[in-house]
Amino acid sequence: MTQARRIAIVDDEPSVRSGLSNLLQSEGYATIAFPSAEAFLNDGQAQPAIALVIADLKLKGMSGAMMFERLQLSPAPPPVIFISGHDDESWQRYAGKPGAVAFLRKPIDIDILLEYVQRVLANSEDNS
Template sequence: MQAEHGAARSVHVVDDEAMVRRSLTLLLQAAGIEARSYGSGEDFLRAAENGLPFGCVLLDIRMPGMDGLAVLRAMAARGLQLPVVVVTAHGDVPLAVEAMKAGACDFIEKPYAGATILRAVEAALGRGDEALERAREATEAAARLATLTPRETEVLQGLVAGRQNKVIALDLGLSPRTVEIHRANVMAKLRAGSLSEAVRIALAAGLPPAPPAARRGG
């Protein structure tokens, strides 16, 4: 289940030590950041089942029961797309590297300064904002792509492949003039002011590649 894509951003503090959760929550709230805390990886994942405000996760790597690595893997399996900053004990760099391989965007070693936590959180929230923007762009691009007819989609595939109108016409068995008309319709429906913008929209929407160009004898 994905996090809710709203305007609010939260930091989800996952740590088995109550004092750590409290100090991190107070630190974040003093910086004007909403913070929610969870005493175990299991608690965090249960909360995620009902949807979480978008933001980032401060995740302790060493916890009884489900440790941080297991939480990261469970997040990936469930499609829970939140940037994660892993908190590790001194000397746990190999574990931190494993965490980054599992999807964490950063790690912090204990003991840490409050300023270090806040910098890492701001960077992670920035990554989250970028991911949200990419998701919004992909959704909008897919909606525009859905307005194209099958033939217009084929013309767009040819354009994305870098083919000229006359080549697309030959591949599709159309006249160059007909391809020009379809191309104009594609640009209008995608609300693209240039070919490069049309290509960007097509790529954002995950447009499948065009079939190979037709073989032409010489």
């Protein structure tokens, strides 16, 4: 039996992790949440089942941007939606890179997030 494709949420704020997870699950998506980039990258069992990553740019420890760079080294990296509550221009370096879907500022516009999620997951199903 294959594991369902999931959305990984990587954010060091517990309320953001649980809020996004609850929202996406209420829309029928399977999620898995991580408190840090390191926790996500070190979970070898979760990695193959990830269809999309929603990651904060500013994390304690490794940043979301550094995590993105590491993911790009894998044979089939998942697409990433960046989120941030900070007025940070570093995301612009990643905005045009393959695999970077969008940058959403916190508080996140839920309708826009769900539109991106739906589009990315529909595209990944079309390419499977």
